Amino acid sequence: MKNTYFSTAIGLYCNYLVHGMGVILMSLNMSSLEQQWQTNAAGVSIVISSLGIGRLSVLLVAGMLSDRYGRRPFIILGMTCYLIFFIGIINTHSIYIAYAFGFLAGMANSFLDAGTYPSLMEAFPRSPSTANILIKAFVSSGQFLLPMIISLLVWAELWFGWSFLLAAAVMLLNGVFLFRCRFPPHPGPHIAIRTQPAKQVTGQPEHQCSLFDLASYTLYGYISMATFYLVSQWLAQYGQFVAGMSYTLSIKLLSIYTCGSLLCVLITAPLARKMERATSLLMLYTFISVCALLMVCLHPTPYVVIVFAFVIGFSSAGGVVQIGLTLMAARFPHAKGKATGIYYSAGSIATFTIPLITAKLSEISIAHIMWFDTGIAAIGFLLALFIGYRSRIASKHQLKMAQVAE
Structure with a gap:
């Protein structure tokens, strides 16, 4: 399993390297975006908040649809949404349109999560926790590299938008790479139906968890x-x-x-x-x-x-x-x-x-x-x-x- 899907995993992790950059791109370019959108720090912060709304809007639905239709379509959809965000955000002068692009980036995050986490657990069934926690490492790596890239752009007195275009280029190349990779088979709805009686036969008591625990977590x-x-x-x-x-x-x-x-x-x-x-x-x-x-x-x-x-x-x-x-x-x-x-x-x-x-x-x-x-x-x-x-x-x-x- 490891050898079969190793290249696929590398491509999935690269998506989160770019995602790590995408999360902080607007905040690190806040002063430039303020001028472009003719707003202040509070205005840019409101646009940044659209990422969270976009992610929440499709998070649960994307996960359920991923179980039904497979992981690859949602990963590709997430990458496409991110590409539109990276290119669109630097070509708009309206804070309202920027908010829409930010909303799209949040949806991209949910689509990637819905496809990537299950894919890694299915590709590496013996070590799913290790496979998933490495996502955090790649997100952190992207957040580590981006400030250096922006510092280099500032030193060279280049346009701030190159940081967005660089992220878009990496995402595009990775999309071409992943399109050719094999994905592990996912348990479709027909499998879930067959396995349902098996759970009932075991007779194990349903785990009870209080509302206090649910609320606290x-x-x-x-x-x-x-x-x-x-x-x-x-x-x-x-x-x-x-x-x-x-x-x-x-x-x-x-x-x-x-x-x-x-x-x-x-x-x-x-x-x-x-x-x-x-x-x-x-x-x-x-x-x-x-x-x-x-x-x-x-x-x-x-x-x-x-x-x-x-x-x-x-x-x-x-x-x-x-x-x-x-x-x-x-x-x-x-x-x-x-x-x-x-x-x-x-x-x-x-x-x-x-x-x-x-x-x-x-x-x-x-x-x-x-x-x-x-x-x-x-x-x-x-x-x-x-x-x-x-x-x-x-x-x-x-x-x-x-x-x-x-």
Whole structure:
């Protein structure tokens, strides 16, 4: 299986390298887009929020249709939507049309997710977790490379739009490559119908999970996404206007940020295999995020912001979202797909509500945005503690049931 679909996996991962760039392209080119669209930072932030709305609008439907019609069509559709976004966003002078292109980019993200995650799990059935967590590594790699590319364009005094066109070129070439690759067969609806009676024959009790657990995991999906998404969008602006860093140095903060997230992916992948460790890591990483955000708010100096960029990338963007999803799916063993949809839908809500809030805060002070993120992270830590407490109770209950059964 590995040798058969290795080239396909490489193409799928390359899509997320470009996606990592696409998420932050508008925020890193904010000043240029302000001039082109004749708006301010708040206006660009509202356009950025359209990505979250677009993703949420088709997330659940795209996943269900992917199960029915296959993975390849949705991956190609996602790539096509991204190409239209990259080219269209730099050729419009209307903030309303830009919002529509941003909405399309959000849909592209959902289409890619709907096709890519199942494809990787079907291509590598023996190590699906490893295959999926590598997606995060490629997203972080794209976010690491883009600030360097933009710095080079600024140094050479070239048009900012080349960064968008470069992403479009990579996506186009990768689309041609993937069009020729083989995809693993997916279990169609006819297979799902046949396997339904088999589940009923086993007689295993349906796992029950309280509304408190469902609410806590769903809210954590929102909080964890909001914490690192907010930083990824405003870190460069915070470094430049609050910490007093130069523009070229401030955009490199995102490269430092993604270095932290990449290191965390490498460390977390082997450690999070056991559920007990995953719960501890969830609480630890969320606590580190709170401490790092509080430190940078109290001492917004260039050196502190540089260290903060690495630490917050490690603790909030290095796999903590995936850990939360893994824990939630474990509590819903007979409805993992549904749990995934709920969890990531909450995250998608964060990606369009947070920019709307920060757009208002930016009119007061960019420093207020980081204080707002600190408050969000603090709530996330309390939720992580509650999730850890509930997980421990569930483990004790399962142990007692096993002892009774013996």
